Amino acid sequence: MSVNKLPRASKEEYLLSLALSATIRSEDPWRRVAAIAADVNGHVLATGYNGSQAGEILTDDVWQDRELRLKSVVHAEMNVLSCVRKHEVHTVACTLAPCLHCAKSLVLWGVKNVVYMFDYNRDNEGVEYLRKRITVVKHNPQHIWQLTQVNVEALFKMQADSELAGGLTKQS
Numbered sequence: 001m002s003v004n005k006l007p008r009a010s011k012e013e014y015l016l017s018l019a020l021s022a023t024i025r026s027e028d029p030w031r032r033v034a035a036i037a038a039d040v041n042g043h044v045l046a047t048g049y050n051g052s053q054a055g056e057i058l059t060d061d062v063w064q065d066r067e068l069r070l071k072s073v074v075h076a077e078m079n080v081l082s083c084v085r086k087h088e089v090h091t092v093a094c095t096l097a098p099c100l101h102c103a104k105s106l107v108l109w110g111v112k113n114v115v116y117m118f119d120y121n122r123d124n125e126g127v128e129y130l131r132k133r134i135t136v137v138k139h140n141p142q143h144i145w146q147l148t149q150v151n152v153e154a155l156f157k158m159q160a161d162s163e164l165a166g167g168l169t170k171q172s
């Protein structure tokens, strides 16, 4: 019997797919961003997304005013770094190219490798800063989404097929 194998994500693709999912916790109405920190083996240490300080509620006035927003919102990369110790993170996977401030912090924290999907449309300073100091790789967001989507659709189909076949009796 031939086995219809789904493509298996690389560790970096896996982390980026997790980052895509983590954006669902962001409440930023303009751009939801997330970052995942992993150790040298690709094991997840922490997740973060852009938003307010813990316990702080940002009103619509703040979200609507760019200047106020910039003063209040904590970036996903800073949130994820706040959950880990220095030098324990090897890779940070970001949905969006890190800004210059976050890029500096990522290097300061001893991060060795940054992978991201979307370019930041205002400037490329963060990526340029990282490129001079550590590894930084841009992945195609369409590819990451496709890997994720194909897999999730297959999960639903497998579940539906197993329910049609009588549930748990037909497991592979």
Ligand SMILES: [Zn+2]
Residues within 6 Å of the ligand: 075, 076, 077, 098, 099, 100, 101, 102, 103
């Ligand atoms: Zn930033």
